[in-house]
Every structure is written in structure tokens, then in C-alpha cells.
Amino acid sequence: MADALAGKVARRLLPFLMLCYFFAYLDRVNVGFAALTMNRDIGLSASAYGFGAGLFFLGYVAFEVPSNLILERVGARLWIARIMVTWALVSASTAFxxxxxxxxxxxxxxxxxxxxxxxxxxxxxxxxxxxxxxAGIVGTFMMAVPLSAAIGAPLSGLVMSGADGALGLAGWQWLYLLEAAPSLLLGVAALFALTDRPEAASWLSETERATLVARMAEDHRSRPGRTAHLGRALVAPRILGLGLVYFGLSTGVYAVGLWLPQIVSAFGFSLVATGFVIAIPYIVSALGMVAWTRRSDRTGERRRHTAIPTIGAGLALLAASQAGTPLLTIVALSLAALGIFAALPTFWTLPTSLLSGSAAAGGIALINALGSIGGFAGPAMMGWIRDATGRFDHALAAVAAVLILAGCLVLRLGRDVERGTVPSPHPDPA
Structure with a gap:
């Protein structure tokens, strides 16, 4: 009953959530593809582009914790719909x-x-x-990211090449307008597709609802070391440490993601060919992350399943910085992307094993906020080093060092993270 019920819930929720995240990530990183012609049209240097691409995360960080606390209070259905509609409108405005x-x-x-x-x-x-x-559930959900890039990169190349000049707009302007439209529609659909809590799931039978509610209550009771106190979660050393780990992972994700089109284009590929070449690392990542997260769930081990691919991604980026040929560079970047995306879903099982209640809402948001600073630092660092040296290899080596340090930090945090215990001077209030 438990496995069948979990499968029913997953089939109901995950496809829609994956679709939302697919377009969220596309709207977030299509700037990397648009930059191939946008930078010239509006006069952006490499430093200005990298700085501006990363500025997304400063706004993101500023509202991260309040947004998650609001979601816990008003429900996911209403708040996810609000997020998607507003980001679609803002993303479309980038065309101007x-x-x-x-x-x-x-x-x-x-x-x-x-x-x-x-x-x-x-x-x-x-x-x-x-x-x-x-881990498996988050891994399935997060598979939307490499799929978004794998499908979105060739699509972006085709849009920018085929729509350029239509109605007096450049291809990069059409890219922003067309790729924002699905997010707007999905935002409206979220009001009807999502259910806030298991207790309100009319698409489950009464027996299924009762079973699921009891199972989640038992899951909460079986992890007595978790903290539910928001203030304590926001200053817990291991929560802050996990934020630093996510900083490293985010640095890698967005430094590579937002600059990969320009790295590939520099080898002389056309817009369309660049899109298809970029898809290769993300297809590899999508396949690898599912296998890796299933292995983590099967063994129950989380810490090494996060650290090993993170360190591996850093080593692969070091190899990419020294590759010298298009083929070897793409192979190394594919391995780096595989490592990063394999680590991410397993990483997110660590904070969710430590926190519950308002502490989960605030603590998860804090970790994501700290990590998202890496989303600013990575692209900005790539741009500054690129302008200073005229090369990408030194920039890739710098990002590699950040990833290797993040992987080592996961190992240093200790076994109590993966066991779901967090040191606390006082017990949580009942």
C-alpha cells in the first residue's frame, strides 16, 4: 500500500512540478544564450554581462526566507501561482x-x-x-533542470536564428518573449493543479488520505533530533555549513550554465549548432542524476553521495580548463555537469532530515539563499577573469576550486547531518 500510494502521489504532483521547474530554469538561464547577440546589441562587456547575469541572485536572496515562510502560511497552490505569474512577466520584459x-x-x-x-x-x-x-523524489523533480537545458538550448538556437528580424525584433528579444509565455500559463494552472496538504487531497480516497497523513506524522516522530524552532535553525552551525556547500554547488551550476553558450560558440559553432552541442552535457546529467539518487535511496547513505560527485565535478572542470580541443572540452564539461547535478538532489535530503515545521521553511530557504550567492559569484567571477585574461581556462579552474572545497566541506560536517540530528542546547518546544 505504501509504495503504491507514494507512486500515486508522485504521478499526480511530480509531472506538473517538473514542468514548472523546466520553464523556471529556462527563464533563469536563457540569458546565457541571448548573450551571444544581445551583448553586442546593447553594448555589454564580459564583466557587465557576468555581473548582470549574477544580479538575479541578489534579488533572489533578498526575498528567499520571507517567501518560504509565506508559502507555509498561505499554501503552495496560491504562492507558487503568484511566483510563476510575476516571474513570467518580468522575464518577458528582458526583451526590452x-x-x-x-x-x-x-x-x-x-x-x-x-x-x-x-x-x-x-x-x-x-x-x-x-x-x-x-532523494529519488527530489532527483526526479530536479531532472527538470538538465532536461530544460538539453531541450532549451537547441530550441533557443532555433528561435534566435529563425525569428531574428521578425516584426522588427532581434532573435534574442523573441527568445525572452516566447520562453516566458509557458510560465505565465503554468502559473494560472497551478491554482487548479496543486493541493496544499495531504489532508486536502480530494484525488485520494479517504483511506489513502488517512494512510498518508499517518505516514508523514510517523516520519516526523521517527526523527526526534530535528529542530522545529525557526530561530535555532537559522543559526545552527551545520545549517550554515550546508549553506556554504550549496554556495559551491550553485557557483558551479551557474558559472557553467550561464557561460557555456559562449564557451561553445568560441569554438566557431553557429547559433543552431551551439544549441545542440550544449545539450550534450545536460543529457548526460539527466541520466546520471536519476541513477545516482536511486543508489543513495537504496543504500540510505547521503553524505558521500553528495561529496563524491561534487569533488568529481571540480576535477572535471580542472580538466576542461586544460583540454585545449572542442571534443575534450565538451567531454570534460559533460562530466562536470554530471557531477554537479548528481550531487544536488542528494544534498537536499540533508537539510530536510534536520528540520521540520517553520524551521524547515526558514532553514531550507536560508540554505538556498546562502547558496544562491554562489549563483551571483560564479557568473561574475567568470566575467571578470575572462575580461582580465581574455581566456576561459583560468575562470573554469577558479570554479573548480570552489567545487572541490564544497565537496570536502560535506565530509567535514559529520555523520550527524545524514542521521538527521542537529546539536541543540535546548529541546524544541512541544
């Missing part, structure tokens, strides 16, 4: 930037609009799936 300052402003606004979406979904999944199933 005219210089670096308007580009900076729109990127900050996009971060504010989207803040809370990802940690909100991570929190939402803790309402429906027990900890022992969570």
Missing part, C-alpha cells in the same frame, strides 16, 4: 532592455519575482514524501 543598467534592473527584479520557488517546492515535497524516499 537597452543597456547595462536596464539589464541590471530586470535581473534583480526577476530574482525578486522568482524567490522562494525552488525552496518552496523542496518544502512542499516534505509534506508528501517521507525522508527515506526523498
Amino acid at each position: 532592455v537597452v543597456g547595462e543598467w536596464s539589464f541590471y534592473a530586470v535581473r534583480i527584479l526577476l530574482g525578486l519575482a522568482e524567490a522562494g520557488f525552488f525552496p518552496g517546492i523542496i518544502l512542499y515535497l516534505t509534506y508528501w514524501f517521507p525522508a527515506r524516499q526523498r
Whole structure:
């Protein structure tokens, strides 16, 4: 009954959530593809582009914790719908930037609009799936990211090449307009597709609802070391440490994701060919992350399943920085992407095993906020080093070092993280 029920819940929720995240990530990183012609059209240097691309995360960080606390209070259905509609409108407005300052402003606004979406979904999944199933569930949900890039990159190349000049708009302007439309529609659909809590799931039978509610209550009771106190969660050393780990992972994700089109294009590929080449690392990642998270769920081990691929991704980026040929560079970048995306879902089982209640809402958002600073640092660092040296290899090596340190930090945090215990001077209030 338990496995069948989990499967029924997953079939109901995950396809829609994956679709939402697919377009969320596409709207977040299509700037990397647009930059191939946008930077020239509006006069952005490599440093200005990297800085502006990363500014998304400053707005994102500013509203992260409040957004997740609001979601816990008003429910995922209403709040996810609000997030998606506003980010779609802001993302579409990027088509009309005219210089670096308007580009900076729109990127900050996009971060504010989207803040809370990802940690909100991570929190939402803790309402429906027990900890022992969570790596696989989060891994399936997060597979939307490499799929978004794998499908979105060729699509972006085709849009920019085919629509360029239509109605007097450049291809990169059409890219922003067309790729924002699905997010707007999905935001409206979220009002009807999502259910806030198991207790309100009319699509489950009465017996199924009772079983699921009891199972989630038992999952909470079986982890007595978790903290439910918001203030304590926000200052717990291991929660802050996990935030630093996520900083490293985010640095890798967005440094590579937002600069990969320009790295590939520099080898002489056309817009369309660049899109198809970029898809390769993400297809590899999508396949690998599912296998890795299933292995983590099967063994119950989380810490090494996070650290090993993170360190491996750093080593692969070091190899990419020294590869020298298009083929070897793409192979190394594919391995780096595989490592990063394999680590991410397993990483998110660590904080959810430590926290519950308001502490889960605030703590998960805090970790994501700290990590998202890496989303600013990675692209900005790549741009600064690229302008200073005229090369990508030194920039890739710098990002590699951050990933290797993040992987080592996971190992240093200790076994109590993966066991679901967090040191606390006082017991949580009942």
C-alpha cells in the first residue's frame, strides 16, 4: 500500500512540478544564450554581462526566507501561482532592455519575482514524501533542470536564428518573449493543479488520505533530533555549513550554465549548432542524476553521495580548463555537469532530515539563499577573469576550486547531518 500510494502521489504532483521547474530554469538561464547577440546589441562587456547575469541572485536572496515562510502560511497552490505569474512577466520584459543598467534592473527584479520557488517546492515535497524516499523524489523533480537545458538550448538556437528580424525584433528579444509565455500559463494552472496538504487531497480516497497523513506524522516522530524552532535553525552551525556547500554547488551550476553558450560558440559553432552541442552535457546529467539518487535511496547513505560527485565535478572542470580541443572540452564539461547535478538532489535530503515545521521553511530557504550567492559569484567571477585574461581556462579552474572545497566541506560536517540530528542546547518546544 505504501509504495503504491507514494507512486500515486508522485504521478499526480511530480509531472506538473517538473514542468514548472523546466520553464523556471529556462527563464533563469536563457540569458546565457541571448548573450551571444544581445551583448553586442546593447553594448555589454564580459564583466557587465557576468555581473548582470549574477544580479538575479541578489534579488533572489533578498526575498528567499520571507517567501518560504509565506508559502507555509498561505499554501503552495496560491504562492507558487503568484511566483510563476510575476516571474513570467518580468522575464518577458528582458526583451526590452537597452543597456547595462536596464539589464541590471530586470535581473534583480526577476530574482525578486522568482524567490522562494525552488525552496518552496523542496518544502512542499516534505509534506508528501517521507525522508527515506526523498532523494529519488527530489532527483526526479530536479531532472527538470538538465532536461530544460538539453531541450532549451537547441530550441533557443532555433528561435534566435529563425525569428531574428521578425516584426522588427532581434532573435534574442523573441527568445525572452516566447520562453516566458509557458510560465505565465503554468502559473494560472497551478491554482487548479496543486493541493496544499495531504489532508486536502480530494484525488485520494479517504483511506489513502488517512494512510498518508499517518505516514508523514510517523516520519516526523521517527526523527526526534530535528529542530522545529525557526530561530535555532537559522543559526545552527551545520545549517550554515550546508549553506556554504550549496554556495559551491550553485557557483558551479551557474558559472557553467550561464557561460557555456559562449564557451561553445568560441569554438566557431553557429547559433543552431551551439544549441545542440550544449545539450550534450545536460543529457548526460539527466541520466546520471536519476541513477545516482536511486543508489543513495537504496543504500540510505547521503553524505558521500553528495561529496563524491561534487569533488568529481571540480576535477572535471580542472580538466576542461586544460583540454585545449572542442571534443575534450565538451567531454570534460559533460562530466562536470554530471557531477554537479548528481550531487544536488542528494544534498537536499540533508537539510530536510534536520528540520521540520517553520524551521524547515526558514532553514531550507536560508540554505538556498546562502547558496544562491554562489549563483551571483560564479557568473561574475567568470566575467571578470575572462575580461582580465581574455581566456576561459583560468575562470573554469577558479570554479573548480570552489567545487572541490564544497565537496570536502560535506565530509567535514559529520555523520550527524545524514542521521538527521542537529546539536541543540535546548529541546524544541512541544
